[in-house]
Amino acid sequence: MTEPTSTEALPTRAYVIHPDIGDARKQRRQPEHALAEAVALALALPGIEIVGSETVRLRKPDPGRLFGKGKQAEIDARLEEAEVDLVLIDGPVSPVQQRNLEKDWGVKLLDRTSLILEIFADRARTREGVLQVELAALSYQRTRLVRAWTHLERQRGGLGFVGGPGETQIEADRRAIDEQMTRLRRQLERVVKTRSLHRAARAKVPYPIVALVGYTNAGKSTLFNRLTGAEVMAKDMLFATLDPTMRAIRLPDAQGGGQGRKIILSDTVGFISDLPHELVAAFRATLEEVLEADLILHVRDISHPETEEQAADVAEILDGLGVDEDVALIEVWNKIDALSADTRAALRRTDSRTEGVQAVSALSGEGLDDLVAAVDAHLAEALDEPRHEAVVMLPFSDGRRRAWLHEAGVVQNEQATEDGLRFDLRWTERQKAGFEALEPETGDQQ
Structure with a gap:
């Protein structure tokens, strides 16, 4: 008798490369931290096994293959030794570079944009989220017609970038993509109308909106769950939350005792550096709660070695979304439980002296009473609501x-x-x- 074969799919063996490109890359981050984030991104995609990673320093990118001949030969040897199925390049890769590298290596290749699109496609749960991801992916694929697109008839979660390539004619692809994008936009218009009705219904109970924003994996969903008692997915993983979640909660009475004002708390998708511009445009409606917020809580992972750089990325994206500068904002320095006792005490002293800063641990609950009181005080001042x-x-x-x-x-x-x-x-x-x-x-x- 023959041994029964397992139907469980083997993990995709992936190798992560962060190109550190001289002065052309005006980045705030250290290469080792950028590589760590790229690996975390890769691990956020299901079915991926990381078999190696490295930073490759380049004076300038080769237009045909990104890497020079000598450097590519070194990478070739490592990929062959590790029996790699997928290469993830943490940065932009042109269609020509991608085609040549895939031919040389005999494996699939994803750049940073297509990897993030894959993750978003795997995580989107609401109808609007699914449609927006597909529209963003089509917009991206339309500029890269040297490659095939298979995600419209995919057999797996995600967008099909990891699947087999297939071959299609460029003109037929472009026409089919345009037709599909038109259909998706029509469907999105209907979904957006439904969301507008929901917003109109909320306007009849016009409570202030407090929006949580922050770099991905900063702890927004953990804080959201702690404040609302909800059970939003909260994991130590990039992009654990994609679809917006809203809950109504009542703050304690600022004057002491009893119940205070009622607010709507909104959890949003985490931001990330070099967010694909296709996704910024497609997810604008998903982030509309931020645009309508009376108060923004910018949640920062204060224990991260590049928390300042992450904060700068968030500020840049908020500015790109058109968030009004007059909207009140509180910086929530989260994850103080991951710091030493002395550092934690120093941060708590700093937040007591610094207006607009609250040091907390969403995990342990430390500092949350002060945060809630600060939210109430900011709303009272920002809304200027005489009774x-x-x-x-x-x-x-x-x-x-x-x-x-x-x-x-x-x-x-x-x-x-x-x-x-x-x-x-x-x-x-x-x-x-x-x-x-x-x-x-x-x-x-x-």
Whole structure:
């Protein structure tokens, strides 16, 4: 009898190369940290086994093969020895360079952009996220028609960059890609209209929006879960969260005791250096909660050796998205639990003296009470919401609007009268507008 064969797919053996290109690459990072991030990116793609990685220093890229003859010969030997299936280049690779290198090495090659697109395709869960990734991938592939595109009929998760190449005619490819992009844009328009309806519904309960932003793997989702009690995927992995998640939470009363203002907290996709411009454009709608935010919490992994460089990348992307400079922003220095006790104490002293900075550990909960108080104080100042008193009468049958008033925390006194319920209120103009946007509930409603 023959031995049964395993149906489990073997991992793809990948080799990661970070080209460190002289003065042409105006980067803030040290090459070793850039290589570490590239390896982490590769590990974020399922089914990948890293069998080697290196930084390759280049004075200037070779237009035909990226690497010079001598350097490529060295790489050839290492790839053959490691029995590599896939090479990941942490940087841009032209279609001609990619075609030549794949032919020389006999393996698939992904540059940084196509790797990030693969990860996004694997992680997107909402309909909008899936459509946006496919549109971004098509936009990218259209400029690289020396290669085939197989992701529209893919057999695996992701976009098919890792799969077999196949051959197609350039003109037929371009026409098919354009047609598919047109179909995707139409589908996206319908999805965006649905999101607009959801935003309009939220406007009827106009709570301030607080958006979490930050470099990928900075701990945003862990902080989000800690503050909201939600169970958003939070792992020590790049791009663990792709689709936006929103939850309503109520802050403690800043004056002490009781309940304070209610806010909507939004978790967003992590940013990264050299984010493909196709994704910045395609994910603009996904990041719209940041554009509409009343307060931004910039979550930083303060334990990372290049936290300052990561912060600069986030600031650059926020600026590119068109975020209003007037929007209040708090820097949340996260992961202080990963630091020594002395460093942690020094950071806590620094945040107490520095306006707009809060040192916390989303994992242990250290510093979160101070952060919540700072959020409440910033919103009170940023929104400049004076409260005024009002009296509202509701019929006994209008349970929906009665519940809204109590949920909003604006009721000072409620009294039953012969004509209905009388409410003595203390509310803001924003809350008043939200109340008035609600349809009255009648007694004959089911």
